[in-house]
Amino acid sequence: MIVGIDVGNTAIKWVTDQKRDRVESVRPGLDGTLRHLAADLMRATADADCAEIRIASVNRSSAAMLESGLRVDAPGNWTIRPITRADVPIKANVDYPERVGIDRLVGAYGASLILEMPLVIVDAGTTVTVDYVDEQGEFQGGAIMPGLMMQTASLARGTDALPDLEWQASCCGESDEQVPGKNTIAAIRLGVLSSVAGGVTRLIESYGNPRHVIVTGGDAACLSKALKIAHQIQPHLVCRTLLKLPPK
Numbered sequence: 001m002i003v004g005i006d007v008g009n010t011a012i013k014w015v016t017d018q019k020r021d022r023v024e025s026v027r028p029g030l031d032g033t034l035r036h037l038a039a040d041l042m043r044a045t046a047d048a049d050c051a052e053i054r055i056a057s058v059n060r061s062s063a064a065m066l067e068s069g070l071r072v073d074a075p076g077n078w079t080i081r082p083i084t085r086a087d088v089p090i091k092a093n094v095d096y097p098e099r100v101g102i103d104r105l106v107g108a109y110g111a112s113l114i115l116e117m118p119l120v121i122v123d124a125g126t127t128v129t130v131d132y133v134d135e136q137g138e139f140q141g142g143a144i145m146p147g148l149m150m151q152t153a154s155l156a157r158g159t160d161a162l163p164d165l166e167w168q169a170s171c172c173g174e175s176d177e178q179v180p181g182k183n184t185i186a187a188i189r190l191g192v193l194s195s196v197a198g199g200v201t202r203l204i205e206s207y208g209n210p211r212h213v214i215v216t217g218g219d220a221a222c223l224s225k226a227l228k229i230a231h232q233i234q235p236h237l238v239c240r241t242l243l244k245l246p247p248k
């Protein structure tokens with residue numbers, strides 16, 4: 001059995017090769033959820049003769065909390081395989097390949113398995129990354145900008161009058177954005193979504209307008225509605241791609 005765990009800076013997403021369509025997403029820091037994660041993982045791997053837990057992390061403290069939680073709360077017949085640059089079969093034409101976020105490399109590799117190259121991967125989470133894979137399937141790097149939650153949190157922190165927004169709750173039910181925003185919340189939503197969607201669109205143009213654009217990440221649905229360019233949403237691209245990596 002293979003388990004893929006994507007440790008981001010906001011949430012930990014995990015999936016097993018036995019139930020590829022069932023991705024769990026939990027927020028570390030609320031310690032209980034990590035105990036649940038360990039317990040769920042133990043249940044998921046209980047009747048497997050052995051399990052390989054592939055962890056791709058961009059947050060060292062969350063990964064450490066997860067690993068200790070697994071060892072304490074979910075002892076079992078599994079081994080942890082930290083995923084690094086060497087595990088991802090995609091060339092990277094960047095200054096320091098070892099320093100690129102493993103989620104960006106895994107996402108680019110996963111996108112290259114699904115779409116024709118050249119392509120762009122937009123991962124909307126804590127940050128929004130907009131990365132380019134060229135015709136030869138080589139990761140060419142990209143751009144990093146603050147995610148929706150980070151932008152509204154900084155607006156709330158940096159001002160007296162602006163409230164913070166809960167993107168998950170308020171987003172999917174929302175019809176189209178009020179343009180222009182007729183109240184504070186609508187103005188914040190419009191401003192932040194426009195800055196991210198505008199930045200993503202400009203970056204795609206600067207990469208030469210590749211035909212294929214994948215949007216993933218916890219805020220993909222929110223961002224997708226503000227994106228006017230053709231794209232497809234691939235939920236949880238990173239943790240699902242972990243299941244497809246070649247064996248060690």
Ligand SMILES: Nc1ncnc2c1ncn2[C@@H]1O[C@H](COP(=O)(O)OP(=O)(O)O)[C@@H](O)[C@H]1O
Pocket residue numbers: 007008009010011012013025026027124125126127147148149167168216217218219
């Ligand atoms: N389990 C969750 N709890 C709270 N917010 C979540 C959760 N999963 C996704 N989100 C939403 O998605 C975003 C996190 O997306 P995600 O791709 O998981 O980020 P990262 O990979 O940076 O941790 C948050 O900004 C929030 O809007």
Ligand SMILES: CC(C)(COP(=O)(O)O)[C@@H](O)C(=O)NCCC(=O)O
Pocket residue numbers: 008009010058099100101102103104123125126127128129144
């Ligand atoms: C850019 C990121 C913070 C994105 O992480 P996320 O928003 O998914 O939590 C992560 O890919 C990272 O830590 N990158 C290291 C620096 C780099 O990619 O160049």
Ligand SMILES: [K+]
Pocket residue numbers: 008103123125126217238
């Ligand atoms: K991510």
